[in-house]
Amino acid sequence: MQIWQQKIERLLKDNVSLRIEKENSRLFESVEPMLMALFRCVKDHPAMMKNATVIDKVTGLAAAYLCIVGEAKEIYTPLASERALQQLAQHNIVIKAGQTVPQILNRDKSAPCPMEQMAYSCSSAADFFDKLARRIEAHRKAI
Numbered sequence: 001m002q003i004w005q006q007k008i009e010r011l012l013k014d015n016v017s018l019r020i021e022k023e024n025s026r027l028f029e030s031v032e033p034m035l036m037a038l039f040r041c042v043k044d045h046p047a048m049m050k051n052a053t054v055i056d057k058v059t060g061l062a063a064a065y066l067c068i069v070g071e072a073k074e075i076y077t078p079l080a081s082e083r084a085l086q087q088l089a090q091h092n093i094v095i096k097a098g099q100t101v102p103q104i105l106n107r108d109k110s111a112p113c114p115m116e117q118m119a120y121s122c123s124s125a126a127d128f129f130d131k132l133a134r135r136i137e138a139h140r141k142a143i
Helices: 003-013 036-044 061-069 082-090 114-120 125-142
Strands: 018-022 025-030 053-056 074-081 094-101
Touching: 003 018, 003 053, 003 074, 003 094, 018 036, 025 036, 036 061, 036 125, 061 074, 061 082, 061 114, 061 125, 074 082, 082 094, 114 125
Parallel strands: 053 074, 074 094
Antiparallel strands: 018 025, 018 053
């Protein structure tokens, strides 16, 4: 088993959804589902994200865009979408995925994940980041 596979196995065994490492040191981890933890890392800790290894439970286009904005070095994931792989390759970010699927689906697998749908409508990683930030802010104000 290769190191990236061991890191994915450890992520799943620890029941963690996201882990950020640099030079094999754990800098951050979260059990929070979906994109919020990754978004906060990119927004609030850009130095931590730059050239980091992101070990993410699911990496679709939305997560890929966040890793591009954060300038991650590489991503290890059990599940990635084809669009995520394409975008990451265009930005020279290495991704190692256990399985690749055409798209990341919502929880009941009836349609694309809502964040993926939002990512599809964006022209770039920066555009997605800005749109997500506005959406989160609007949601926070509504509460």
